[in-house]
Amino acid sequence: MAEFLQALTQGLLIGSTYGLLALGMGLVYGVSGVVNFAHGDFIALGMFMCLALYSALSLDPYVSIVITVPVMMGVGALVYRYLLRPMVGHKFLMIVQLTLGLSLVLQNGILMVFGGQPARTPSAVESRLWIVGDVVMRVPHIIAFVVSFAMAIGLYVMLRSTDFGRSIRAVHQNAHAASLMGIDVGRVQILTFALGIGILAIAAALLLPGTPIQPTMGLRYTVITLLVVVLGGMTNFVGIMLGGLVIGISEAFGTIYLSDILGMLLPYGIFVLIMLFRPQGLTWGAAR
Amino acid sequence: MRPEFYKVLQSPILWGVLLLAALLPFVLPSYYLHIVILSLVYVALASSWNIVGGMAGQISLAHSLFIGIGAMLSTALLLKLGINMWLGLLISAAISAVMAAMIAWIDYRFRLGHLSFVLITMAFAEMGGLVVEGWDFLGGASGLLLPRDTGHFLDFQFGGSHGAFWVMLFLAVVCVLVNVAILNAPLGYYLRTIRDNENAARAIGVDVLRYKVAAMVISAVLASIVGTAYVRYLTFADPYLLVSPVITIEIVLFATVGGLGSAFGPALGALLLVPLGEILRGQLGGVLPGLHYFIYGIVVIAVILMTPQGLLPLVERLWKRRPGAVAAAEPPANAAR
Numbered sequence: 258m259a260e261f262l263q264a265l266t267q268g269l270l271i272g273s274t275y276g277l278l279a280l281g282m283g284l285v286y287g288v289s290g291v292v293n294f295a296h297g298d299f300i301a302l303g304m305f306m307c308l309a310l311y312s313a314l315s316l317d318p319y320v321s322i323v324i325t326v327p328v329m330m331g332v333g334a335l336v337y338r339y340l341l342r343p344m345v346g347h348k349f350l351m352i353v354q355l356t357l358g359l360s361l362v363l364q365n366g367i368l369m370v371f372g373g374q375p376a377r378t379p380s381a382v383e384s385r386l387w388i389v390g391d392v393v394m395r396v397p398h399i400i401a402f403v404v405s406f407a408m409a410i411g412l413y414v415m416l417r418s419t420d421f422g423r424s425i426r427a428v429h430q431n432a433h434a435a436s437l438m439g440i441d442v443g444r445v446q447i448l449t450f451a452l453g454i455g456i457l458a459i460a461a462a463l464l465l466p467g468t469p470i471q472p473t474m475g476l477r478y479t480v481i482t483l484l485v486v487v488l489g490g491m492t493n494f495v496g497i498m499l500g501g502l503v504i505g506i507s508e509a510f511g512t513i514y515l516s517d518i519l520g521m522l523l524p525y526g527i528f529v530l531i532m533l534f535r536p537q538g539l540t541w542g543a544a545r
Numbered sequence: 546m547r548p549e550f551y552k553v554l555q556s557p558i559l560w561g562v563l564l565l566a567a568l569l570p571f572v573l574p575s576y577y578l579h580i581v582i583l584s585l586v587y588v589a590l591a592s593s594w595n596i597v598g599g600m601a602g603q604i605s606l607a608h609s610l611f612i613g614i615g616a617m618l619s620t621a622l623l624l625k626l627g628i629n630m631w632l633g634l635l636i637s638a639a640i641s642a643v644m645a646a647m648i649a650w651i652d653y654r655f656r657l658g659h660l661s662f663v664l665i666t667m668a669f670a671e672m673g674g675l676v677v678e679g680w681d682f683l684g685g686a687s688g689l690l691l692p693r694d695t696g697h698f699l700d701f702q703f704g705g706s707h708g709a710f711w712v713m714l715f716l717a718v719v720c721v722l723v724n725v726a727i728l729n730a731p732l733g734y735y736l737r738t739i740r741d742n743e744n745a746a747r748a749i750g751v752d753v754l755r756y757k758v759a760a761m762v763i764s765a766v767l768a769s770i771v772g773t774a775y776v777r778y779l780t781f782a783d784p785y786l787l788v789s790p791v792i793t794i795e796i797v798l799f800a801t802v803g804g805l806g807s808a809f810g811p812a813l814g815a816l817l818l819v820p821l822g823e824i825l826r827g828q829l830g831g832v833l834p835g836l837h838y839f840i841y842g843i844v845v846i847a848v849i850l851m852t853p854q855g856l857l858p859l860v861e862r863l864w865k866r867r868p869g870a871v872a873a874a875e876p877p878a879n880a881a882r
Contacts, residue, residue: 292660340846340850343850343853344849344850344853347853347854348801348805348853349659350598350604350797350801350805351801351849351853351855354797354798354801354802354845354849355845355846355849355850357794357798357845358798358842358843358845358846358849359842359846360842361838361839361841361842361845362839362842362843362846364835364838365835365836365838365839365842366835366839367835368834368835368838369833369834369835369836369839372834373834373835472835476790476791480667480671480790483664483667484664484668487660487661487664491660517679518675518676518678518679518680519679521675522672522675522676525668525669525671525672525675526672528664528665528668529665529668529669532655532657532661532664532665533651533655533665534655536655536656536657536658536661
């Protein structure tokens with residue numbers, strides 16, 4: 258029972274951050290139809306920027322986001338403006354291939370600057386534990402959980418009740434009609450992409466403490482994010498957060514209850530099963 | 546079968562080029578021969594993927610599964626059970642066909658959307674990779690080493706790189722010709738109907754399940770056979786190379802950049818990008834780790850930005866505008882759309 262609770266909490270804690278990663282991708286998909294296969298490499302970029310800031314100025318990753326978020330948003334805006342926007346109207350697969358090319362550039366750019374050795378970025382709270390009953394929780398995971406949900410709620414409120422949020426939803430529902438209403442669709446798409454990448458800078462800091470990082474780690478995060486976004490029905494907020502929790506929990510149960518390989522298989526197996534029986538994802542009703 | 550297929554088959558240019566290509570091993574230094582062999586492997590793989598991904602419009606990321614079965618299973622059968630590799634090739638191809646049919650059936654039965662299909666095939670591929678890594682029979686994480694190639698044809702040995710080159714040339718030509726054949730046969734028309742509008746195809750009576758299964762199975766069998774031949778050339782069955790999602794990503798990249806859905810586009814993409822990647826690796830690999838992939842990535846992005854339709858349509862347009870071209874040239878029937 259203690260093991261069960263341990264697996265469940267661990268999965269919930271890490272799953273919330275997976276949800277946050279996927280929200281960025283879902284927002285971008287909803288507004289511009291782009292599925293960014295360099296998503297995970299942007300996370301890696303965020304993590305290595307935290308590492309650089311720690312080595313240079315000994316900043317804690319949680320403090321570094323003051324710098325990494327604006328920088329990553331700027332990078333995101335440039336990428337959308339000069340690489341993705343010219344591709345609008347072309348084949349979906351071409352856009353995917355372009356982001357794969359971008360993934361190669363980012364991954365190997367990081368490799369050239371930082372080398373291929375796994376590295377760690379220490380944080381003040383890295384090894385702190387919080388014990389409730391039989392369940393041991395690592396403080397960075399708790400911070401990640403709280404911040405992820407706070408961000409998700411913040412984004413939700415932003416989409417509901419600010420002008421920028423309304424313009425995002427308008428472009429998502431009908432880009433042509435939105436442009437007739439005087440919304441600058443191109444600007445909304447650039448800002449949304451920048452926002453999506455900025456979210457990754459925060460997620461990178463949340464995932465960083467205790468995680469050894471490598472330039473090639475991006476693909477794994479891209480895969481996880483894709484699983485979560487598709488589970489969540491692509492653009493549904495609640496669905497995506499739920500999807501994150503499902504993947505996080507199945508990963509935790511897989512590693513605790515099953516042997517190595519079987520454990521790693523579990524999230525994929527659960528994903529396939531859910532997709533077969535709920536192809537529209539974990540959404541219900543009109544929660545869009 | 547439309548006459549275009551026989552026209553391609555009887556084209557003196559094709560056979561002339563092939564004859565010249567077949568002489569390459571006698572003139573090329575071994576390093577360049579290696580690059581050419583690799584390019585042919587990817588021509589064959591990208592063309593085989595094109596049947597599912599290009600013509601039927603089903604972006605399957607499960608291709609590494611079939612390559613992996615062809616490579617790892619045939620090797621394991623030889624090393625662990627002493628089964629002749631020719632037989633192993635057939636067994637692997639049969640198992641690939643069954644798995645391909647299963648995936649196509651799942652797609653049909655559960656009416657997966659585009660992205661769900663991409664992700665489910667990706668999940669299958671990831672699971673396949675994990676199974677190979679975790680199962681000692683297939684070599685586990687450390688892979689399997691084939692015995693040295695002594696040139697016994699009956700043992701699936703072709704005598705080093707010259708033999709490997711001819712085998713790969715043969716397979717690449719077969720894969721491209723299968724593409725030409727399908728494009729000009731009823732199957733090709735059914736597949737394109739399904740790609741462009743599956744519901745409409747169903748409504749006019751196209752047997753969607755049958756043709757989806759056919760496309761997936763043909764594609765998988767070709768990939769599996771190429772996988773077996775490739776591992777014979779490599780000698781070392783490396784799961785991180787042969788059963789990894791990265792090989793699928795490369796194949797899809799070549800096919801897309803070349804021109805999806807056309808018969809020669811994927812081959813063109815592979816013939817340009819594989820040598821580029823290898824030469825960059827050879828020139829810059831020792832300078833700074835990551836540099837050659839960095840440049841390769843930039844080139845890929847630049848090529849996509851300049852030819853968002855794919856390279857083949859561009860080549861065709863240039864060909865039609867060549868000096869002395871027949872003004873009312875018939876539009877190429879099998880061009881990508």
